[in-house]
Amino acid sequence: MTIGVVVLAAGQGTRMRSALPKVLHPLAGRPLIHWVLDALDAAEAAATVVVVGHGAEAVGAALPAGVDTAVQPERRGTGDAAAIGIAGLPPECDTVLVACGDTPLLSREAVADLVAAHRAAGTTGTVLTAVADDAGSYGRIVRDEVGLVAAIVEARDADEAQLSIGEFNAGLYVYDRASLEDALAGLGTENAQGELYLTDAVASGGSLGALVAASIEVAAGVNDRVDLAACESVVQDRLRHAAMLAGVSMPDPSAVYLDAQVTYDPDAVLWPGVHLRGACHVGEGAQVGPDVVAEDTRLGAGCVVRAAHLVGADVGDGCSVGPFAYLRPGARLEAGAKAGTYVELKNATLGRGAKVPHLSYIGDATVGEGSNIGAGNITANYDGFRKHRTRVGARVRTGSDCVLVAPVTIGDDAMTGAGSILTDDVPPGALGIARARQTNIEGFTEKAAARARAASEAEQAGGTTE
Ligand code: UD1
Ligand code: CA
Numbered sequence: 001m002t003i004g005v006v007v008l009a010a011g012q013g014t015r016m017r018s019a020l021p022k023v024l025h026p027l028a029g030r031p032l033i034h035w036v037l038d039a040l041d042a043a044e045a046a047a048t049v050v051v052v053g054h055g056a057e058a059v060g061a062a063l064p065a066g067v068d069t070a071v072q073p074e075r076r077g078t079g080d081a082a083a084i085g086i087a088g089l090p091p092e093c094d095t096v097l098v099a100c101g102d103t104p105l106l107s108r109e110a111v112a113d114l115v116a117a118h119r120a121a122g123t124t125g126t127v128l129t130a131v132a133d134d135a136g137s138y139g140r141i142v143r144d145e146v147g148l149v150a151a152i153v154e155a156r157d158a159d160e161a162q163l164s165i166g167e168f169n170a171g172l173y174v175y176d177r178a179s180l181e182d183a184l185a186g187l188g189t190e191n192a193q194g195e196l197y198l199t200d201a202v203a204s205g206g207s208l209g210a211l212v213a214a215s216i217e218v219a220a221g222v223n224d225r226v227d228l229a230a231c232e233s234v235v236q237d238r239l240r241h242a243a244m245l246a247g248v249s250m251p252d253p254s255a256v257y258l259d260a261q262v263t264y265d266p267d268a269v270l271w272p273g274v275h276l277r278g279a280c281h282v283g284e285g286a287q288v289g290p291d292v293v294a295e296d297t298r299l300g301a302g303c304v305v306r307a308a309h310l311v312g313a314d315v316g317d318g319c320s321v322g323p324f325a326y327l328r329p330g331a332r333l334e335a336g337a338k339a340g341t342y343v344e345l346k347n348a349t350l351g352r353g354a355k356v357p358h359l360s361y362i363g364d365a366t367v368g369e370g371s372n373i374g375a376g377n378i379t380a381n382y383d384g385f386r387k388h389r390t391r392v393g394a395r396v397r398t399g400s401d402c403v404l405v406a407p408v409t410i411g412d413d414a415m416t417g418a419g420s421i422l423t424d425d426v427p428p429g430a431l432g433i434a435r436a437r438q439t440n441i442e443g444f445t446e447k448a449a450a451r452a453r454a455a456s457e458a459e460q461a462g463g464t465t466e
Contacts (some may be wrong), residue, residue: 005098007052009049039108048068051081098173113213124179129212143210267284298316308321310326319338324342346362349367363379369431374399408425412428421435
C-alpha cells in the first residue's frame with residue numbers, strides 16, 4: 001500500500017469573512033494548513049498534493065518544501081477538489097489519504113490510527129469520525145446494519161432523524177485510489193449546495209468503514225472565527241501545559257500566550273500579560289513580564305524583562321529590559337547590559353554590562369562594554385536620506401541629553417558634557433562638550449520687575465479712552 005496525501009485547501013472560507021485565505025489564518029502563530037500537514041506526516045506518504053484555488057498564490061507560497069500543489073479553477077465542491085488533487089499524485093500511489101486543510105487539531109495519532117484501521121479492515125475506504133451530543137454543521141454518519149457507512153449526509157441536506165445522529169464526519173479518509181477516482185467521476189450536484197460532494201463519493205465508491213477518533217478535538221473544523229478561537233484556546237492550553245511541565249512557571253497560565261515555535265529552558269517565569277510570538281526562546285531563570293510582547297526574540301538566561309515590546313531582538317544572559325522599553329529588529333544586548341525606562345533600540349548592540357537606563361533612542365549604533373549612556377541621549381542616525389552609524393567605545397560615559405549626530409565615534413574611556421550636540425568624533429579618554437557657554441546676568445529679575453512697574457504706572461497716568 002503506497003499512500004498519496006491530498007489536502008483540500010481551495011475553498012474561499014466564506015464564513016471567515018476575510019481577505020486572507022482560510023487555511024492561512026494563524027493558530028498559535030502558524031497557518032492552519034501547517035498544523036494539518038504536520039499531522040499528516042504520520043501517514044508516511046510517498047507524495048503530498050495540496051489543492052489550492054482561492055488565494056492560490058499565497059497558499060502555495062506558504063507551503064513547506066516537498067509539498068506539491070494542484071489548482072482547482074472553480075469552487076465546485078470537495079469532490080471536485082479531491083479529484084483534482086488525486087490526478088496530481090504519482091502513479092505508484094495506490095491508496096489516497098484525503099484531508100481538509102481546515103482541521104488544525106488533527107493529530108499524528110489519529111492519522112496513524114486511521115491508516116492502521118484501514119489496513120486491518122480490508123474495506124475500500126475508511127473515514128475518521130467523532131461523536132458529539134449535537135454534531136452541528138458536520139456531515140452525519142449513517143451506518144448500515146453491519147456497521148459500515150451507508151451514507152454521509154451534510155447537515156444542510158439532512159432530515160430531522162439524520163440530524164439527531166451524533167456521529168459525524170471528521171473529514172479524513174483513506175481510500176483505494178482507483179475506486180475513489182471512479183466514484184468521483186460519477187458524482188452529481190443534486191444537493192442543497194449544488195456542489196460535488198466528496199462525501200457522496202466515499203460512501204458510494206465501495207465499502208466504507210469508520211474509525212471513531214479517540215478524542216473529539218481532532219475532528220474540529222474551522223469554518224468561522226468562532227471555531228478558530230475555540231481551536232486557539234485548545235492549542236494555548238496545550239502549549240502552556242507543555243511549558244509548565246518543562247519547568248516554566250506561570251502564576252496565571254490563562255494570561256500567557258505562546259506561539260508553537262517558542263522554546264524555553266527550565267526555571268523561567270512568565271508573568272501575566274506575556275505574549276511570545278514567532279521563534280522566541282526563553283532562557284533559564286528568565287523573569288518575563290508582567291506585560292511583555294516578544295516576537296522572534298531570544299531572552300537570555302537570568303534576564304529580567306518587564307513591560308516591554310521586543311521584535312527581532314537578542315537579549316543576553318543577565319540583562320535587564322524595561323519597564324517601558326521598545327527593542328526593535330537588530331537590538332542586541334550582550335551579557336549584563338541594560339535597556340531601561342522609555343528606551344528604544346534599533347539595529348544597535350550594547351556591549352557587556354553597557355547601560356542605557358532612561359529616555360533614549362539608540363539606533364544604528366554600537367555601544368562598547370561597560371559604557372553608560374546618560375538620560376535622554378539620542379542617536380541622530382538619519383540625515384533625511386541615509387542612515388549612519390554611531391560608535392561608542394568601551395567604558396564611555398555620556399552626559400544627560402546628548403545628541404550623537406551620526407556618523408560619529410566616541411572613543412574608549414571618553415566622556416561627553418550634558419546637553420552636547422556631538423557632530424565630531426571624541427578621541428579616547430577626552431571630554432567632548434558641544435554647547436553654548438552659560439552667561440549669568442546679575443540682578444536681572446529686579447531690573448525687569450522695575451521696568452514692568454514703570455510701564456504700567458505710565459499707562460494709568462495717561463488714562464484710557466476705551
Ligand atoms: C466538510 C464535509 C463534512 C465534514 C466536514 C469536516 C463535504 C461535502 N462535507 O464540510 O461532511 O463533516 O468537512 O470538517 O465534504 N474545498 C476545496 N474546494 C471546494 C470546496 C472545498 O478545496 O470546492 C476545501 C476547503 O478549502 C476546506 C475543505 O475543502 O479546506 C472542506 O470544505 P468546507 O467547505 O469547509 O466543508 P465543510 O462544510 O466543513
Ligand atoms: Ca470545513
